[in-house]
Amino acid sequence: MNGADVIIAGWVHAKRDLGGKKFLLVRDKDGIIQVVISKEQKELAEIFHKLTLESTVSVVGKVRVDSRAPGGCEIVPTNIVVHSLAKTPLPLDVSGKVPADIDTRFRERILDLRRDESRAIFKILSVALRAIREELYSMGFIEVFTPKIVAAATEGGASLFPVAYFGREAYLAQSPQLYKELLAGAFERVFEIAPAWRAEESDTPYHLSEFISVDVEMAFANYEGAMNVLERVVARAVKEVKEVATKELRVLSYEPPELKLPIKRVTYMDALRILAEAGEKVDLGEDLSTPHLRKLSDLIEEDVYFIVDWPDKARPFYTMPKNDGVFSESFDFVWNYLEIASGSTRVHKKDLLVKRLEERGLNPENFDFFLKWFDYGMPPHAGWGMGLARLGLMLTGAKNVRELTAFPRDKRRLVP
């Protein structure tokens, strides 16, 4: 290595001028290397002088092993090419010496993304994404894509973003739900990793108008099978991140929770009982609020758990009810107090789907594109959907899903 000819390219991370020696710290995706310019190198000293932080450069030179250099080696340059001179002062300190508010950071997002912590977060997310795909492939799933422009706002619930579609009413898809079910009716095991949109008022660190949803749907399975797949996928993601992204986890001073399979299943009724014993009343059939979940996670002393068998009335029409008529074959996957994924056995009988649509005040005719195929051999099936950024919170220790989103879209942010 010592004496090797190299060309490095990157960003000016820092400059130190000690008079006789000038030190240029150049950062690329893998780290920071020191370039040393001595007094005699007049032309390079001149270039050094006019370089500003975050300018892009290529440095041609030789490697020199030197214990005085950070990391034990440095580059003695023969030439420095300036690709782009950055304006000063920077609107955000990339080196991390001076912190920035989260609002400033998203306004200056590209500079923010050059920070160590930001790069670590996206590296971890990418490692997780690959692990998720590989685990699903290994279980016989194929990756599919469903339409993101959809016809009807007929499902109720979350609000949709309208789009102008050749003079017709159309919307951005809030979920691939119905289409992934249909695809499971052809391919058995499908998954999709794609954006979804919700025009909600939600103003929290866990909601975005545009988010990446990891969706799985599998034929000839019920919610138990879906949970088994989910916990394997999440465990694989955690394992890969711990093994592959050690440097990044160190940058973030974070260790993801250990997952021991099978992950604990707590029924909705048990959750209510546990909360009641702690003096927290929840009416039967109610969804659990964030404060309730915070309390519950403290009480059951598990980082990660499933809440299963939710009241049917708290779940959408395609969810399979239990025979008791009160509960359903459904689950939420929870990390601390945050719902990361949810899923269920789906109804595969057309008459029951029609009945459930009507009970919810929805018009079955609007669902013909979906219901029609239940006349032609729809298999029993189950699946789940997971918020990728929410999983990312668990993997990185970040406090806001925006941290896991390069350019987050929320109620107020439409740029950058």
Added chain:
RNA sequence: GCCGCGGUAGUAUAGCCCGGCCUAGUAUGCGGGCCUGUCGAGCCCGUGACCCGGGUUCAAAUCCCGGCCGCGGCGCCA
């Protein structure tokens, strides 16, 4: 949308409670100077800010009212 907290140089903060001693302090950045090895280099000099509008007062960064913006909690949310 509700509740709480906040808005001071490019960035991040101190000052506000208890108005005058603020000609607004500090860090970082930026400009200049010194220094042959720094490692968040150091030292010296300089640069740059009180969100907007109204009010109270002899006097407002500081107190009051309204607005705008932000953060957190909640709500909403297949």
